[in-house]
Amino acid sequence: MPPDELTLQPIGFIRTEKKPLKFNARHQPDEHQAETNLLEMLPGDKYQKALKDLAGFDRIWLIWWFHRNKDWRPEVLPPRGPSKRRGVFATRSPHRPNPLGITPVQLIAVKKGHLVLGPCDLVDGTPVFDIKPYIPAYDAFPSAKAGWIAEVDAALAAPPAYTVAYAPQAAEHLNWLRDHWSIDFRDRLQELLARDPSPHRTRRIRSRRGELFDIGCGAWFAVFKVEGQAITVLHFKPAFPLKFLTDPSRPEIPDKNAQLAFRALWPKLLD
Template identity: 40%
Template sequence: MTDQTLTLHPIGQIRTSFANKVEAPRQPAAATGASGIIELFAGRNLEHALEDLAGWERIWVIFWFDRNTGWRPKVLPPRSTDGRKGVLSTRSPHRPNPLGLSVLRLARIEGLLLHVLDVDLLDGTPILDIKPYVPYTDAFPDSGSGWLAPGAADPGRHFNVGFSEEADSQLAWIAGRSPLPLRERIVNTLKLGPQPHPYRRIKRGRDGGLTLAVQDWRIDFSVDDLQVNVLRIRSGYNATQLASGAGEPDDPRVLHQAFVAAGLHRDG
């Protein structure tokens, strides 16, 4: 039994706005409102399998972490405050078998398309199975939470995120020239906690300042109790990288060069 091989066949895939790992929320609870569409494959009699699912508000979605190339016995979860944990005590995607499990809100069903909300999956993720979420059997709110700090199991204490006039102006400029929902990404990350952490791409500089990285942008911010203040947006490219020139029009440096030329960039 130790070397037994099992075969799984995806029943569909999900379409979302998250193209890579750093864009996707870490849990469905952090993805409130994020939408997606599960596309089930035709020709497999799945139309009948979907019957009676429409009345359920939430569904379990079992999927395959297809972007992972291996597993790690010890990982550093975003909410760990004292080092690495055994992977089986976490929700990390770096598992012996890359199976994922998420609870999504079911908005509606159109044929073989399931419109879902609170999505934390990458675009194109293979879907293996779908089950209804049954509140009275699936929810145990009083259960112990292991290594999580007391009260950390419920991240209800969100931070408020505000923007300076400079940051507002910079974000408006970027929004008019890029499809990246930068403001939304900033809020969704910082409202859950502005503490430095590699998974959230938050670092503290030598001067004590805090910076969040979102793709090629750097966001400087400060924290006052539960208030996060976004101070400014900076290009993640240095002067040498920008001066080397951008080749094709879709080279991301083109936008950053224009950002600097418009006088919107300044070092933190």
């Protein structure tokens, strides 16, 4: 009888600026970022020997564990495309029965005790189980069909169906966030809303009371309305309630000081 449980041990852990907060890891690595990350190997000569001959490969596969996931779902709502559930095995969702991730990451350098890697989609502290060389002749099949993803890509290549404009108050908030806090949501809003402003859980678009909607942007919400094909963003507001922002046991809230400053400047926009 084959065993119904297998035991795997990590060979190392990822060290990255992407802390395990909800908003700041990419869905797939952003290859345009000049970003470096480390894979810290567990100590021991054996691992060091196992890295021999790896230098010279541009990329390696990392096989890793979505260690922050607690559950899995047979059907998931992918972040891209229409609001439609897909079988988890037809997606790259983290919510899998065995939450294994794979990433073909750039290998920048092999050092003693660690690898220097390019952009990756793993959060800090993620356990890595295995490394394999990425071999284009074996691993790349550029003309292979990509099912529903190809359909979504084709739809995304079409011109956007909606226009996105900013009411004076939203423009004031955007400028304030950019000038005082170096936070800018214009690209995200254009990319997501101009395609499809309908409610979507992973795109964080919700219907609110009346004709209004909001969309989560990092630690903020943008409130908007839709008239025909015209979207108007009315204002922004902080996503975190005051009791979280002032709770010293929650130091890791993103944009905490910016959210507090916003509350002081625009106290009427918080509900």
